[in-house]
Amino acid sequence: MxxxxxxxxxxxxxxxxxxxxxxxxxxxxxxxxxxxxxxxxxxxxxxxxxxxxxxxxxxxxxxxxxxxxxxxxxxxxxxxxxxxNNTNGSLIFLLGGLTALMFVIIMSAPIMSENIQALYPPMAGVTNPQAVGMVLFTKYLVPFEVAAVMLLVAMIAGIILAGKKMDQSLTTEDDVIVEIDILEEDEK
Amino acid sequence: MEIAVLPEVTSAGVIIKAIIILAIISAVAGFGTYLERKVLAFMQRRLGPMHVGPFGLLQIAADGIKLFTKEDIVPQNANKLIFQIAPSITAATAFIALAAVPVFPDFTIPEWIPLLGGVFVPSIAADINVGVLFILGMMAAGLYGPLLAGMAQANKWGIIGSARTAIQFLSYEVVTGLSILAPIMLVGSLSLVDFNEYQTGGFASWMVWQQPVAFILFLIAGFAETNRTPFDLLENEAEVISGYATEYSGMRWGMFFIGEYANMITVSVIAAVMFMGGYNDLGFIAGWLIVILKIAFIFFLMLWVRASWPHIRPDQLMWLCWKVLMPIAVINIVITGFVMMV
CATH class of the missing domain: 1.10.287 (Helix Hairpins)
Known part of the structure; x- marks a missing residue:
């Protein structure tokens, strides 16, 4: 209940x-x-x-x-x-149609799901994280590793894109320039 | 080892436990503000609150009355709905996190009490087997309070406060997760009860001696998580007025602080249970007393650090978390893994 x-x-x-x-x-x-x-x-x-x-x-x-x-x-x-600013009517039509289709699938899912058997039913006597780990490192090992490699690629790409001037500190440099300007003005 | 058969946990027991947690922790959180002021005062050779009641003890009541009766101001141009619910996110998530924490020993209500006699009150309100992760996840969700508060109030200081919340969260979260991973590998469970069982062998079996690096990393990340002084970037009044709390007054402001002190208690409990022997008896001292002493010590440590160290800049926090603490945590995990395999 x-x-x-x-x-x-x-x-x-x-x-x-x-x-x-x-x-x-x-x-x-x-x-x-x-x-x-x-x-x-x-x-x-x-x-x-x-x-x-x-x-x-x-x-x-x-x-x-x-x-x-x-x-x-x-x-x-x-x-x-x-x-x-939405001017694309056909996009709205497409998205609306897809949503309606999804609703039909969701509603009909319980009818279909009666015929589905779980391939890897949860084992007795293991806790939740252990069960996830067992499936992840046996049956789904390849997708798991592929996902790991993809994340690594994305991370390296992000570092390369953003990290060109990582050694220079923007804040301290600006401070120095401002200080030099102030000093020069004082001298004048 | 003998396993004690516990009475069945009923929903009435859980509800009573929830009310006890709410009542006691919010009272302790209020008392924490008094303790903080007193401890800081003694460390800085001042007197602290002295005027209201003996030794200023009734200062909490005076502050409470002040907070409750202050006018609740919502600034113009602010996003009113978000502005108003943000403080309750901080307070609520802090208490939800406490649901999975073993706070007090379990007991049975005596039979002579009408209505509730004989109800068993468990030590953990929600005994889920992924307790540690749940607590950390909930405390992480608590940072949405400062984030939304800062963004909703149409104030530059607030925006800076919430930007700092985001970078603080993205910095410490990695360190917290990686630092507790090594102890989790040793124990082989995510349940705080199992952590307690692992350390039953007295003082020498404490996790601190096996994982000193993880303990220190967890403490540092815990300071950032509870927004305590070396990392109090969010509301450092010397730099950003009051950060995310600039426009708040009255009870909404008070709720942020109840949440912060409740989070301090949660971090203290996790550190005490995961690293410092939990609620096992230590020699002749009973388990419930020793765990309260440990929690109090870590709470005191937070105040001590606040009195001792200046706070750091946001970029220093990011540098510290990503370039120093995270590599150390990863190396710690690798070494732990090798030692466990050999």
């Missing part, structure tokens, strides 16, 4: 929050509801008994959206609404 209450509560809140994310014109509202929705998805994992995945969802998305906030802070005045 409690599980059902929790599931419906979390589902309604998640859908509502993500709707706010898409529909609002305010950057702050949109990102805050995105973060809150991601945290509530962790709640769904907890009701399913997947504690470890729930906690990972929490930690990963809290950090990721925090970085997104940093970008919003640099790009927008967050206390004002963003002026949207």
């Amino acid at each position: 409690y599980e059902q209450i929790a599931f419906y509560l979390f589902s309604v809140l998640i859908i509502g929050l993500f709707l706010v994310t898409v529909l609002t014109k305010n950057v702050l509202y949109s990102m805050t509801s995105l973060a809150a929705g991601m945290v509530l998805i962790a709640g769904i994992f907890f009701t399913l008994g997947a504690d470890f995945l729930g906690v990972v969802q929490l930690i990963v998305y809290v950090g990721a959206i925090m970085a997104l906030y940093a970008f919003a802070m640099m790009f927008f005045d967050v206390t004002k609404d963003v002026k949207e």
Whole structure:
């Protein structure tokens, strides 16, 4: 009973929050509801008994959206609404159609899922992180390693793009220039 | 080892536990402000609060009345909704994190009390088997309070405060996770109860002696996580007025500080349970007493550090976390792995 209450509560809140994310014109509202929705998805994992995945969802998305906030802070005045400029009607049509299709698939999923058997049913007597680790390092070892390599490539690319003048400190240099200017003015 | 059979945990017991945590920790958090002022005063050869009550003990009550009755101001042009909910994020996540922390020993309410007699109150409100990660994740989510507060208030100091929140979070989070990974590898579990079981062998079996580097790294990252002095960039009044809290007044401002002190208690509890022997009996001293002493010591350590060291700049914090602490943490994990394999 409690599980059902929790599931419906979390589902309604998640859908509502993500709707706010898409529909609002305010950057702050949109990102805050995105973060809150991601945290509530962790709640769904907890009701399913997947504690470890729930906690990972929490930690990963809290950090990721925090970085997104940093970008919003640099790009927008967050206390004002963003002026949207939507002229592409066919895009809206396409997205609306895809959403409708997705709804049909979601609604029909329970009918299909009765025929699906779990290939790797959870083993008895292992805790949550151990079960995740066993599957990750046996069945899904190759995708796991490929993901690791991809992240490494992205990291190196990021360092190369951003790190050209990493040895020079911008703040101290500017301070020196300003100080020299002040000194020169004093001499005059 | 004998395993004691515990009574069944009922929902009534969990609710009672939640109320106990809320009541006691918010009271202790209030008392923490008094302790902080007194300890700092003694270290700086001052008297601290002296006028309200004996030794200034009623200062907490006076401060409480002040906070509750102050006018609640929402600045013009601020994003009102976000501005108003931001402090409750800090306070709420701090207490949610405490749900997975073993705070007090478990007990059964005596039978002679009406209604609730015989209810077993567990020591952890939510005994999930990934306790450590849950606590750290929730405390990380708590930083959304300062972040949103700073961005919503249409104030330059607030924006700087929330920008500092973001970089502080992105700096220390890696160090916290990597530093506790080595002890987790040794214990082989994420549950704080298992950490406690691992250190039953008395003083010599404390995790500190096996993982001194991890302990120091965790403490440093914990200081950044609770926004304590060497890393109090978010609201350093010499630089950014009051940072994210510039426009706040009254109880909303108070909620940030209840959250901060609750987080200090949480970090102290994790350090005491993971590294300093937990709530096992030490010689003739009972377990519940020794764990409170350990928690109090780490809380005192935070005040001591605040009195001793100046705070550092944001770029120094990033340099420290990414270029010094993170490599040390990774090397610590590699060495721990090799030692465990051999």
